[in-house]
Amino acid sequence: MITADIEAFWDAIDAELAALPAAAELEPMPLHSTDTATLYFVRLTSIGPYRISGYYSVPRTPRPAPGLLLTPRYGSVNHIPDFHDRERYAVLQLIHRGQRLADEPFAAEYPGLLTLGIESPETYVYRGIVADCLRGMEFLRAQPETGKIGVQGDDLALMTAARRPEVAAILASDLMLYRLLDAAARSDAYPVEEINDYLRAQPERRASVADTLRYFDPLYHVGRIRAQTMLPSGDDAAWLQPLRDALGTHAQEYRITHRGAEDNDTLDAWLAGQLGAEPRSRFLQNV
Amino acid sequence: MTRVQEIPLNATMQPMPLRSGERVETFRIAYDSLDGVRIGGWYCVPRASHIAPPYPGLLIVPGYISEPTLPKSWAKLGYASVGVAPRGKLGSNQQYNPGYPGLLVDNMVDRNTYAYRGFYVDAARAVDFLLGRPEVDHARIGVHGASQGGALTITTAALRPDAITCGAAGAPFLCGYLDAPRLSRSYPYEEITEYLRAYPERAAAVRETLNYFDGINFGPRIRCPMLLYVGLQDDVCAPETGFALHDALSCPKEILSYAGCAHDAGGIWAAPRVQAFLAEHLQPAGALVSA
Numbered sequence: 001m002i003t004a005d006i007e008a009f010w011d012a013i014d015a016e017l018a019a020l021p022a023a024a025e026l027e028p029m030p031l032h033s034t035d036t037a038t039l040y041f042v043r044l045t046s047i048g049p050y051r052i053s054g055y056y057s058v059p060r061t062p063r064p065a066p067g068l069l070l071t072p073r074y075g076s077v078n079h080i081p082d083f084h085d086r087e088r089y090a091v092l093q094l095i096h097r098g099q100r101l102a103d104e105p106f107a108a109e110y111p112g113l114l115t116l117g118i119e120s121p122e123t124y125v126y127r128g129i130v131a132d133c134l135r136g137m138e139f140l141r142a143q144p145e146t147g148k149i150g151v152q153g154d155d156l157a158l159m160t161a162a163r164r165p166e167v168a169a170i171l172a173s174d175l176m177l178y179r180l181l182d183a184a185a186r187s188d189a190y191p192v193e194e195i196n197d198y199l200r201a202q203p204e205r206r207a208s209v210a211d212t213l214r215y216f217d218p219l220y221h222v223g224r225i226r227a228q229t230m231l232p233s234g235d236d237a238a239w240l241q242p243l244r245d246a247l248g249t250h251a252q253e254y255r256i257t258h259r260g261a262e263d264n265d266t267l268d269a270w271l272a273g274q275l276g277a278e279p280r281s282r283f284l285q286n287v
Numbered sequence: 288m289t290r291v292q293e294i295p296l297n298a299t300m301q302p303m304p305l306r307s308g309e310r311v312e313t314f315r316i317a318y319d320s321l322d323g324v325r326i327g328g329w330y331c332v333p334r335a336s337h338i339a340p341p342y343p344g345l346l347i348v349p350g351y352i353s354e355p356t357l358p359k360s361w362a363k364l365g366y367a368s369v370g371v372a373p374r375g376k377l378g379s380n381q382q383y384n385p386g387y388p389g390l391l392v393d394n395m396v397d398r399n400t401y402a403y404r405g406f407y408v409d410a411a412r413a414v415d416f417l418l419g420r421p422e423v424d425h426a427r428i429g430v431h432g433a434s435q436g437g438a439l440t441i442t443t444a445a446l447r448p449d450a451i452t453c454g455a456a457g458a459p460f461l462c463g464y465l466d467a468p469r470l471s472r473s474y475p476y477e478e479i480t481e482y483l484r485a486y487p488e489r490a491a492a493v494r495e496t497l498n499y500f501d502g503i504n505f506g507p508r509i510r511c512p513m514l515l516y517v518g519l520q521d522d523v524c525a526p527e528t529g530f531a532l533h534d535a536l537s538c539p540k541e542i543l544s545y546a547g548c549a550h551d552a553g554g555i556w557a558a559p560r561v562q563a564f565l566a567e568h569l570q571p572a573g574a575l576v577s578a
Binding site (some may be wrong): 032 | 304305355386387472474477518551
């Protein structure tokens, strides 16, 4: 359940975004365009102000296409959207502050980004990163060629959908900010290990870190979501139960098989069905 | 590689207390490579109070868009582990930075300046770093990675057959990569498709260049045992290319294939097999400590 302090915090960010023109620039990328989709490099202004970017691909069809926001991965590089997605969706791969192609003046470090400014919600780098995703959604919503809009990614997808009710479907996996302190206690794998490194060096800050992360944990936001939300779960099905409970009837569950192609095809079909697109497999069967 | 051996390594190690712990000490490292490019990476080594040296060395090589691995978990198992950042990656991009997309096709018409000429050497030079460490047993050095890391596993084992004891390569990229773009619409190979669509007249030059860098052509040089693993529905690195690589190896070899798996290459089932394979050949003491 979202609390009043968290709500006020994010309302203030929305107000900051509203006060800043996005000043969108679209530059065609002919080398990466195809017979079926045109690719643009997009620049937008987010809070800070900070100039972020993204790849925006538009199908070469006369009718509106479903929109799809791909929130950024945890890492310095984001791929151009997949060929099959570009044929079906007006798709924006957002690039948040600090990642390559949005790394001036701030270049993110890996490891390091996950704990940058974690001393308070106001200084935590994810305050800006979530705002970047919200800005990306606003851009996509404003494009005349987009119909229904879906969002796909990790916690950032959930946070974006929670703050932007126009989202029609959400596919969220590989969550990182969700129950992050609990996750850190269970794992020594990066990027979660960044939290353990930080708290080992500064154990006296555990309480303030916990307080900061409360503002960014999707658990406290998904109660606002009204769209169908697919949450693929791993072998520990109980891990996501609090999130499913918070989503209520909007939660859709899929137990992953660890056979990546099968899982991808199943989840692709679910999202395509929600958005009115045809399902596709990325694996080319007959070549 | 003859020319590379004449370049002083000039290795440096900077302790990283923030990334260290009771069982593992972590360093940021750097060394010189081809064309005077300074290469960065991570070095994680067991603390002597946890496991006494000497340690087997393990080189962890990164995927195409991955950050260089901070291999603390391998060090906990008893390996002196390097996670290398070949040129262009974060930590090694001050002098060369073609970007992503970009790396795969940078100077692809010229074998003498193609991106992977230096990139392959940068990974192989990490072996020299390990050979320069007194706590590492020079007779036990392995290499492991998946995707582009799988390709670098192959090329490193081939370029340093004198030093590499074993290698484990998942979903190997850059193998059969004259043909691979026809079998995929996924990045990174899509970069080649796009490049040749824009510049079809350069196809012959590209073909000539890539022959020098194709992992399959490195296969016959490898002498150590190799473990390969592939997903039979891999949309990024088509499984045919992994099997072609396997056919080209004349060393002791095994290939694991996983139905229904994509570029994950059956990771959840392959990972323990990889760990057991490396332990069999490199004999880390970590398993004894944990027992």
